[in-house]
Amino acid sequence: MLAFLLHRLVSLIVTVWLATIVVFAVLQLVPGDPALLMLGTGAQPDTLAALRAQMGLDLPVLTRYLHWAGALAHGDLGVSLTYARPVTELVAERLAVTLPLALLALAVSTAAAIPLGLLAASRRGRGGDWAVLGFAQLGVSMPSFWIAILLILLFSLTLHWFPAGGFPGWGGGVGPALHALVLPALALALPEAAILARVTRTAVLDTLGEDHVRTARAKGVGRAAVLLRHALPNALIPVATVLGLQISFLVAGAVVVENVFTLPGLGRLLYQAIGQRDLIVVQGVVVLLALFVVVVSALVDIACALADPRPRAAS
Amino acid sequence: MPTAKQRFTLAAVAVLVLAAASQAAMAQPRTDLVVGMQLEPPHLDPTAGAAGAIKEVTYANLFEPLLRVNADGALIPALAERWSVSDDGLTYRFTLRPNAKFHDGTTADSADVKFTLDRARAADSVNAQKAYFAPIASVETPDPRSVVVTLSRPDGLFLAHMASGDAAIVAPETAATNKQKPVGTGPFKFDRWVAGDRVVLVRNPDYDGPKPALERVSFRFISDPAAQVAALKAGDVDAFTLFSTYEALPEFRNDPAFKVMVGSTEGETILSTNNARKPFDDVRVRRAMAHAIDRKTLIEGVLYGNGVAIGSHFPPHREGYVDLTGMYPYDPAKAKALLAEAGYPNGFDTTLRLPPPPYARRGGELVAAMLAEVGIRAKIEPVEWAAWLEKTFKGKDYDLTLIAHTEPLDIDIYARPDYYFNYKSERFNALNDELNRTQDQAKRNALYGEEQRVLAEDAVNGFLFMLPSVTVQKANLTGLWVNRPVQANDVTGAAWR
Numbered sequence: 001m002l003a004f005l006l007h008r009l010v011s012l013i014v015t016v017w018l019a020t021i022v023v024f025a026v027l028q029l030v031p032g033d034p035a036l037l038m039l040g041t042g043a044q045p046d047t048l049a050a051l052r053a054q055m056g057l058d059l060p061v062l063t064r065y066l067h068w069a070g071a072l073a074h075g076d077l078g079v080s081l082t083y084a085r086p087v088t089e090l091v092a093e094r095l096a097v098t099l100p101l102a103l104l105a106l107a108v109s110t111a112a113a114i115p116l117g118l119l120a121a122s123r124r125g126r127g128g129d130w131a132v133l134g135f136a137q138l139g140v141s142m143p144s145f146w147i148a149i150l151l152i153l154l155f156s157l158t159l160h161w162f163p164a165g166g167f168p169g170w171g172g173g174v175g176p177a178l179h180a181l182v183l184p185a186l187a188l189a190l191p192e193a194a195i196l197a198r199v200t201r202t203a204v205l206d207t208l209g210e211d212h213v214r215t216a217r218a219k220g221v222g223r224a225a226v227l228l229r230h231a232l233p234n235a236l237i238p239v240a241t242v243l244g245l246q247i248s249f250l251v252a253g254a255v256v257v258e259n260v261f262t263l264p265g266l267g268r269l270l271y272q273a274i275g276q277r278d279l280i281v282v283q284g285v286v287v288l289l290a291l292f293v294v295v296v297s298a299l300v301d302i303a304c305a306l307a308d309p310r311p312r313a314a315s
Numbered sequence: 316m317p318t319a320k321q322r323f324t325l326a327a328v329a330v331l332v333l334a335a336a337s338q339a340a341m342a343q344p345r346t347d348l349v350v351g352m353q354l355e356p357p358h359l360d361p362t363a364g365a366a367g368a369i370k371e372v373t374y375a376n377l378f379e380p381l382l383r384v385n386a387d388g389a390l391i392p393a394l395a396e397r398w399s400v401s402d403d404g405l406t407y408r409f410t411l412r413p414n415a416k417f418h419d420g421t422t423a424d425s426a427d428v429k430f431t432l433d434r435a436r437a438a439d440s441v442n443a444q445k446a447y448f449a450p451i452a453s454v455e456t457p458d459p460r461s462v463v464v465t466l467s468r469p470d471g472l473f474l475a476h477m478a479s480g481d482a483a484i485v486a487p488e489t490a491a492t493n494k495q496k497p498v499g500t501g502p503f504k505f506d507r508w509v510a511g512d513r514v515v516l517v518r519n520p521d522y523d524g525p526k527p528a529l530e531r532v533s534f535r536f537i538s539d540p541a542a543q544v545a546a547l548k549a550g551d552v553d554a555f556t557l558f559s560t561y562e563a564l565p566e567f568r569n570d571p572a573f574k575v576m577v578g579s580t581e582g583e584t585i586l587s588t589n590n591a592r593k594p595f596d597d598v599r600v601r602r603a604m605a606h607a608i609d610r611k612t613l614i615e616g617v618l619y620g621n622g623v624a625i626g627s628h629f630p631p632h633r634e635g636y637v638d639l640t641g642m643y644p645y646d647p648a649k650a651k652a653l654l655a656e657a658g659y660p661n662g663f664d665t666t667l668r669l670p671p672p673p674y675a676r677r678g679g680e681l682v683a684a685m686l687a688e689v690g691i692r693a694k695i696e697p698v699e700w701a702a703w704l705e706k707t708f709k710g711k712d713y714d715l716t717l718i719a720h721t722e723p724l725d726i727d728i729y730a731r732p733d734y735y736f737n738y739k740s741e742r743f744n745a746l747n748d749e750l751n752r753t754q755d756q757a758k759r760n761a762l763y764g765e766e767q768r769v770l771a772e773d774a775v776n777g778f779l780f781m782l783p784s785v786t787v788q789k790a791n792l793t794g795l796w797v798n799r800p801v802q803a804n805d806v807t808g809a810a811w812r
Contacts, residue, residue, distance in 0.1 A: 032701025036709055038357070040365025042444045042722065043709075051441040082357035083510075084494045093510055149541060156549045164549035165542050166535060169509045262537045262546075264511020272511075276357060277701045 004305065008298045019290035020072065020283070024065050027279050033057075034081045034277040055081050068283060077284035082276045087284040090269060097167055098258070098265035101181050102250040105188035110243065112193040117200020117239075122227055124205060132197055139194020144253050148187035148260040155183060165262040184261045188253050192246050199242045203235035210234070237307055244300030248293045345811045346530040348792070350804055351543060351552035353559065355511065355536035358494035361480035362435060365443035367721065367802045370480035371556070372514050372534050374803035378483035378499035381409050381428065381462075382474065386808075388633070388723075388800030390474055394423060394484050394500055395462075404469035404754050409462045414523040417486050418504040425456035430487045432464065447476035469752050471759060475724060479801060502527050502807050512536065528794075528810035540673075547573070547787055554788035554795060556804050559673055561619040567787050577621050578784040578798035582719035583628050584674060586682055586777025589713055591737035594663055601774035603653035605643035607689040608682060614780050617678045622780040627767035628726050630781055632798065635760035639771040639778075650689040662690020665714040669695060670703040674782060675717045682717060682777070711735045719782040723801055726766055729775065736775060743769045 035051040036043055052058050059067075071078060077087035120132035156164035162183050168176045207213060208231050216230045255267025262268075266285060273281035356368035361378055375383050375393070383393035392398075395409040415423040434440060436448035452467040466473065476482060489498040497505050502524065503516040513535045518527055535552055537543050540560040546552045547567070557580070558564075567573040586604070594600045610624040623631055626639030654662060667686075669679040676697060683693040693715060698706070707713045713735075720728070728734050730747035743766060750762045771778070784799040794809035 030701075031705045032699070033705055033709070034701075036704045037701050038364050038366075039441070039443045040704075041708060041720070042365060042446065044445050046438070047441055047443070047445045050439045054439075054441060084358055090510065097511075152542075152545050152549075157545060160549065163551050164545035165537065166546070166551055167509070167512050169512070259539055260542060262512070262535075262539065262542050264509065268511055272355065275699060275701070 001305075005302070008301065012294050012298055015294050016287065016291050020069055020287055021065075023283050023286040023290075024068070027282060028061055030277075032277040034279060037277055038082065068280070072284075072287065077288075078280040080273075080278055080281045082273075082278045083281075087281055090281065091266065091285060091288060094264060094266040094269045096170060097181075097263050098251065098254050098267065100178075101184055101188065101257075101263065101265060102247070102254055104181055104185035105192065105250055105254075106243075106247065108185055108189035109193035109196055109246070112189070113196030114200050114239070116193070116197040118204060118227060118232065120197065120201040121204035121208065121231075122223070129201075132201065136194040136198045136201075139190050140198075142191065143256075144187050144191055145256050145260050147190050148184065148257055151183045151187055152260075165260070167263050180261075180263070184254075184257045184263060187260070188250060188257050191253075192250060196239065196242060196246065200235065200239050203238045204231050207231045207234040237304055240303060240307070241300060244296055244303075247296050251289065251292065346528070347532070348529050348554070348806060348809055348811075349513075349533045349535055349552045350806065351535050351537050351546055351555035352804070353536070353538055353543070353557060356514070359497040359505070359508070359514070360485075360493040361483045362431070362485060362490075363441050363443070363494065368536075370802040371804045372516075373483070373497060373499070373501075374480045374801065375501060375805040375807055376503045376516055376532070377497055377501045377505060378480065378485070379501050380478050380480070380482045380484060382478045384475075384478050384723075384801045384803070386796045386798065386800075386805070388798065390478050393478070394428070398474075400474075400754065404471075404752070405466045407464040407466070407473065409464070411460045411462070412523055413460065415500050416521055416523065417489070417500055418498045418519060419486075419489060420521070421486060421488065422459075423484065423486070423500045424459040425462045426459070427486050428462045428484055429454045429456050430490075431482070431484045434485075434490065435482070442481055444476070444479065444481040447479065447481060469754075471751050471753055472724060472727075479723075480803070503532060506531070527807045529806060532806050532809075534804070553792055554786060556784075556786050556795070557799070558785040558787050561621055561785065564619065564621065564785070564787070572790055574788055574790045574792075576784075576786040576788070576795070576797045578786075578796070579623065579630060579632050580719075580721060580782045580784045580799040581630055581723040581725075581801070582721040582782030583625060583630065583725075584678070584717070584719040584779045584782050585628065586779060587707075587713075587716045587718055587736060588776050589711065589715070589735075589737055590739075590775060591711075592714060594657065594659060595714065597657045598773060599653045599657040600659070602643060603650040603657070603689065604686065604691065604777055605774045606646045606650040606653065607691070608685050608777055608779070609645040610640070610779060611645075613678060613681050613685075616681050617674055618780065618783060621783045621785060623783075624780050625778045627771040627778055628720070628729065628776070629763065629767045633724070634756070635763035637764040637767045639767060642771050643774065647689050654690060659690070662692060664692045664694070666696050667693040668703065668707055668713050668716040669697045670700055670716070670718060671697075672719070674719065678779065679717045682779075708735050711737060717779075721782070721802065726763065726770075729766075729770060738773070738775045740769060740773060743773075 035048055035055055035057060038051060039047055068078060079086055080090055116132045120129045123129045152164050155162045163180055167180050170177045213226060213230050216226050254265055258265040258267045270285045352368060352371055354368045356372055357364060357366055359369060359373055361369050361373050379393040381393060381395040382390050385391045394411055394415055396412050398409045400407055417423050432451060432454045435442040436451055450466040450468055450470040451464055453465045455463045485493055502519055502522045504519045506515040506517045508514045513533045515533045518530045537546050543555055543560055544563045547555055564575055568575050588595050588601060590596060614620060614622045624640045626642055629636050667679055667683055669675045679695055683695055686693050707716050727747055729738055730744050746762055746766050750759060753759050786795055788795060791812040793812055796805055
């Protein structure tokens with residue numbers, strides 16, 4: 001187990017280091033000068049030079065990479081070129097929106113998907129199954145932003161229950177902040193719930209066909225107990241794997257939903273920073289996202305290894 | 316499952332309570348205002364950035380220049396209560412308001428003005444309009460309320476430039492932190508910035524001039540067009556300025572709860588043409604393009620009719636405007652004949668680079684279709700702002716592009732050497748020099764007229780339309796600007812009826 005964990009840790013560090021090189025290199029190739037963007041069409045050559053010097057853009061590429069990567073290794077993400085604030089501060093502010101949003105969506109989608117998947121599996125081929133499959137098909141086909149617009153039309157413009165977008169910040173209390181996150185979380189959760197319900201259904205059906213379940217049935221264990229105690233735990237491994245991938249998708253999907261609801265989340269920060277060529281912010285956020293995805297998938301692997309000893313023994 | 320049911324009931328009750336609370340709040344008389352804007356400012360220091368959003372939040376509200384522009388485009392006193400100009404146009408004397416204070420309580424005096432002007436023209440200045448300050452030879456402060464600015468050459472636009480947001484007066488103590496915590500002398504002061512969402516200003520109780528009616532103004536940033544419409548309809552914002560989802564306007568016009576105001580910005584929207592590159596170096600080709608563009612259809616298609624055609628680089632609402640829209644009437648046959656005369660009987664291939672704003676993307680599609688009618692096959696190349704500035708504006712590596720030039724009274728860009736149009740005209744430069752030497756307004760207007768004529772005759776660029784200033788607001792709100800003579804959302808005169 002220790003060797004397995006070490007192996008995961010090393011590959012994690014290498015992946016993130018490669019990510020820093022890739023994102024830095026790509027941003028060097030993309031046309032656009034943050035100083036020119038700041039000064040616009042009235043820019044004079046001397047002001048441009050002064051601002052580039054102020055931003056440290058006049059240094060050679062390798063020096064800039066080493067400065068940035070060196071600080072990064074100490075946990076310092078640098079100072080945003082446009083906002084003139086530390087990137088860690090900006091990211092922390094935005095995570096306070098994106099993280100609760102993604103977690104809320106994750107909770108809603110899991111809470112909906114697992115019972116629905118179980119229901120469908122237990123009623124295979126009957127009305128309940130068809131209903132769940134129908135919902136899943138619909139959920140998979142409708143992108144988050146479309147669901148978002150429908151939710152706004154119904155709950156904001158017609159019923160006036162929720163704001164059509166924006167975020168009051170946590171400073172004004174938990175109530176209003178959560179209130180602003182309900183519709184975005186729903187929009188984000190529905191497609192995820194659809195995928196997860198399908199995966200749960202298939203996984204449960206697979207385990208229902210296995211020997212130990214047949215044995216349990218033969219011993220006279222009741223239907224519900226077979227489903228919950230014998231089929232579900234085994235079915236949870238593929239579900240957890242998909243869930244792990246979904247977490248990354250939730251953070252990515254948050255970018256789109258944040259734009260529709262104009263939530264000041266990490267996705268919008270990244271989107272704006274790319275447009276403004278705020279290289280420091282883009283680099284920092286991309287590396288953090290890469291780190292996040294790598295850590296989550298490592299955790300899922302470890303969790304699966306704990307739940308199912310076979311791959312561990314094989315390696 | 317009873318617990319789930321209970322939870323649902325709880326949630327439903329919570330929702331109803333929140334809804335009821337927000338309705339109760341609506342019944343109070345209002346002294347707050349929420350203004351929607353498309354873009355969030357990168358920071359809040361108008362003296363260190365070109366982004367229009369910076370000035371749209373801060374101009375006249377938070378920061379004051381020596382003098383300022385009002386809703387009609389006229390220059391009125393701001394931090395300076397009066398000023399005078401010497402006969403040779405070289406010496407400007409400003410007298411400051413006696414009790415002007417910065418929001419941190421310190422006095423705003425002539426030393427602050429000197430600091431501001433010297434900082435903007437210093438070698439390490441990062442002022443986006445440093446050229447505005449270039450004519451200044453010296454700034455003297457004979458007493459705390461008087462500032463004497465001496466120019467090295469006459470500049471007819473000096474006062475107009477000193478009324479821009481780029482010339483907002485800042486204090487040496489706070490200049491370095493204005494980006495995040497702006498400290499100005501205006502009737503509103505900075506309250507907070509919820510990054511990515513809104514900037515909140517509150518009334519400045521110590522303001523020495525007339526106090527605004529509103530106590531609290533929030534600027535909310537909503538970039539998505541559908542979200543802008545939704546925010547207005549849901550009542551999340553009370554007004555949306557520089558609204559560009561023109562197709563939604565009929566809906567708001569038909570709703571008595573809203574008022575739609577259509578005015579003009581200073582944005583001459585033009586088909587910028589690389590005058591140095593073949594075949595655009597031939598005036599016949601440029602004139603052919605002018606005849607090929609049907610401005611009426613373009614304004615219908617891009618702005619849903621909410622715009623005014625132009626025939627040169629000058630806004631119709633300004634004094635000195637000459638109507639030259641008739642010089643090249645829409646005439647594809649004539650365009651083809653001119654092309655043939657220039658040696659392109661079968662037209663030619665070119666590229667049309669388009670920056671992100673909807674007017675450019677939509678307008679570009681239509682212009683390309685119109686050019687194709689006369690044989691000019693323009694390949695459309697959509698780019699982001701950063702790439703547009705780098706390749707087109709700075710690199711001058713382009714054939715055609717479509718863009719609104721939003722700086723007020725910027726016809727002098729045609730006299731700048733190395734500007735991205737690559738246009739060179741002795742005639743125009745001579746007129747521009749004379750304009751800079753001229754103080755008399757009637758003479759200046761006549762010179763502006765001649766300049767417009769030269770540009771139209773040379774068909775330097777395709778002159779299309781003025782970018783409109785569209786405001787959608789609640790019907791009982793008053794005092795917002797109809798036109799946008801400078802980049803600003805001046806809320807100092809806004810009030811609820």
